[in-house]
Amino acid sequence: MTALSIKHVWKEYGDQIVLENISLEIAPRSFVALVGASGCGKTTLLRMLLGQEQPTRGTILLDGEPLPPEPGPDRGVVYQRYSVFPHLTVLGNVMLGPEMAGSRLWGRLTGAPKRALQDKARQMIADVGLAGSESKYPAQLSGGMQQRLALAQALMMQPRVLLLDEPFGALDPGIRSDIHELMQRLWHALPMTVVMVTHDLREAFTLGTRIIALERTRTRPEEIDRYGAQIGKDIAIWPPRVAGGGTIYDNPALRDDPALDTMIAGRPDLERL
Amino acid sequence: MSQTYLPGQTRQGERILIAIAVVLTLLFIVAPLAYIFVRAFSEGWRVYAQNILDPATLHAIWLTTMVAIIVVPVNVAFGVVAAWAVAKHRFPGRGILVTVIEIPFSISPIIAGICYLLLYGRQGLLGPWLQANDLQVMFALPGIVLVTMFVTAPFVAREVLPLMQAQGSEQEEAAVTLGASGWQVFRRVTLPNIRWALLYGAVLCTARAVGEFGGVSVVSGNIRGQTNTLPLHVELLFNDLNAVGAFAAASTLTLLAVVALILKAVLEGKRST
Numbered sequence: 001m002t003a004l005s006i007k008h009v010w011k012e013y014g015d016q017i018v019l020e021n022i023s024l025e026i027a028p029r030s031f032v033a034l035v036g037a038s039g040c041g042k043t044t045l046l047r048m049l050l051g052q053e054q055p056t057r058g059t060i061l062l063d064g065e066p067l068p069p070e071p072g073p074d075r076g077v078v079y080q081r082y083s084v085f086p087h088l089t090v091l092g093n094v095m096l097g098p099e100m101a102g103s104r105l106w107g108r109l110t111g112a113p114k115r116a117l118q119d120k121a122r123q124m125i126a127d128v129g130l131a132g133s134e135s136k137y138p139a140q141l142s143g144g145m146q147q148r149l150a151l152a153q154a155l156m157m158q159p160r161v162l163l164l165d166e167p168f169g170a171l172d173p174g175i176r177s178d179i180h181e182l183m184q185r186l187w188h189a190l191p192m193t194v195v196m197v198t199h200d201l202r203e204a205f206t207l208g209t210r211i212i213a214l215e216r217t218r219t220r221p222e223e224i225d226r227y228g229a230q231i232g233k234d235i236a237i238w239p240p241r242v243a244g245g246g247t248i249y250d251n252p253a254l255r256d257d258p259a260l261d262t263m264i265a266g267r268p269d270l271e272r273l
Numbered sequence: 274m275s276q277t278y279l280p281g282q283t284r285q286g287e288r289i290l291i292a293i294a295v296v297l298t299l300l301f302i303v304a305p306l307a308y309i310f311v312r313a314f315s316e317g318w319r320v321y322a323q324n325i326l327d328p329a330t331l332h333a334i335w336l337t338t339m340v341a342i343i344v345v346p347v348n349v350a351f352g353v354v355a356a357w358a359v360a361k362h363r364f365p366g367r368g369i370l371v372t373v374i375e376i377p378f379s380i381s382p383i384i385a386g387i388c389y390l391l392l393y394g395r396q397g398l399l400g401p402w403l404q405a406n407d408l409q410v411m412f413a414l415p416g417i418v419l420v421t422m423f424v425t426a427p428f429v430a431r432e433v434l435p436l437m438q439a440q441g442s443e444q445e446e447a448a449v450t451l452g453a454s455g456w457q458v459f460r461r462v463t464l465p466n467i468r469w470a471l472l473y474g475a476v477l478c479t480a481r482a483v484g485e486f487g488g489v490s491v492v493s494g495n496i497r498g499q500t501n502t503l504p505l506h507v508e509l510l511f512n513d514l515n516a517v518g519a520f521a522a523a524s525t526l527t528l529l530a531v532v533a534l535i536l537k538a539v540l541e542g543k544r545s546t
Binding site for chain 1: 444446447448450451452453454457461465466
């Protein structure tokens with residue numbers, strides 16, 4: 001199972017310190033929501049988990065192994081925008097990742113492997129609720145449907161870690177709650193750990209198993225460049241949600257589930273409750 | 274005072290402006306072009322065909338086509354590489370590169386011709402070395418190709434660059450997170466996004482390469498049947514007082530230009546959808 005371990009990570013841009021000594025253990029199969037004010041480094045932390053940026057100091061481990069210094073298929077990502085490719089159909093978008101992995105030179109498959117991939121992609125498209133839209137282009141889809149497509153595209157690579165950067169921030173409230181349901185279903189069904197950056201606390205509490213709030217404690221003008229954001233709050237959701245299981249209230253069998261132990265291990269605040 | 278207009282309604286003033294525009298276009302653009310064909314066919318089809326099938330004219334057409342076949346692919350590659358470097362990367366001297374790419378637009382082609390003459394000519398900087406190695410650049414195909422390449426260098430880059438800048442590199446980053454290699458990112462994401470602008474630039478580049486006169490006239494040496502391109506051949510025939518021959522050759526050039534314009538209009542339509 002996939003655990004992320006962030007150890008004493010600092011991120012600096014020139015003289016400016018953005019993140020200061022972040023240490024965080026993320027249990028396998030958890031759903032971590034990263035919240036905090038604009039510009040406090042949530043997205044920077046996410047980009048470091050993705051491998052698009054490197055920590056200035058400190059290490060990030062994925063299952064005990066140092067994170068490779070570039071994005072890879074073990075980590076999927078969905079952005080608020082720009083995740084899907086406007087020149088490809090829904091089916092083309094979902095097939096793109098596996099196609100590029102399967103054919104290093106041309107990024108296109110032919111024959112039986114292509115048909116197998118198409119079947120898999122159609123299944124994935126149906127799973128995110130886009131059945132019937134396979135041959136449409138992203139411009140013909142609503143914002144919510146585009147984000148469903150972005151999820152399908154990322155999930156086709158079967159990532160161990162799914163990173164979400166305010167994926168539902170631009171959606172209308174009704175559409176957002178629909179896609180929240182989908183997101184929960186996917187998290188329960190697929191063997192992945194999720195880290196989501198969000199501005200929406202309601203969303204964080206609806207979906208997460210744990211909320212991490214990044215905060216800048218020193219904000220005077222002369223301090224602001226020299227002190228970065230730190231972990232201000234680390235809130236575990238009660239009742240604990242277990243991937244694939246629900247909570248201990250709607251599923252009493254979970255009280256004895258070892259997964260619950262891993263999730264609350266080392267968390268004295270939870271044991272007290 | 275405010276007025277409302279219904280579709281299709283035009284006021285007197287607008288009609289006059291439109292009429293002026295139409296008359297000026299007819300007078301200064303359409304009429305001279307039409308006159309080329311009138312004069313070319315003034316002595317009938319047979320004389321026209323005779324002039325076109327004259328060995329010197331055929332050779333000029335062949336030479337001009339060869340130049341375009343060599344120059345356009347090179348400049349398409351150059352334009353894409355230059356635009357890619359400027360739009361997607363930050364490096365010292367980036368601003369200078371943008372300016373340098375545009376130099377051929379602002380320099381009179383005849384100056385380009387003279388520069389090449391001074392560099393590669395018999396008395397030029399590289400002249401002795403070229404002669405020692407028995408390489409003929411000036412007054413031969415290589416010189417014509419080099420000057421045409423210089424004059425048409427900015428066309429593709431200027432079309433592709435603004436588009437690439439507007440698109441940013443988010444999509445490329447998204448493709449990298451799906452495991453795309455550098456070549457795959459270019460092949461499956463960058464190239465499809467710029468394809469219409471690229472073709473549009475290639476059409477403009479072709480039109481200019483075929484029609485280039487000033488720079489080529491300096492370096493070609495105007496040897497009939499050997500280094501005479503089509504525009505130079507038109508001038509030569511005209512100076513020979515062979516009006517029908519000149520206009521017949523000019524008509525083929527004009528036809529090429531009209532084909533390029535139609536292609537350009539089609540591509541513009543494609544690009545805006």
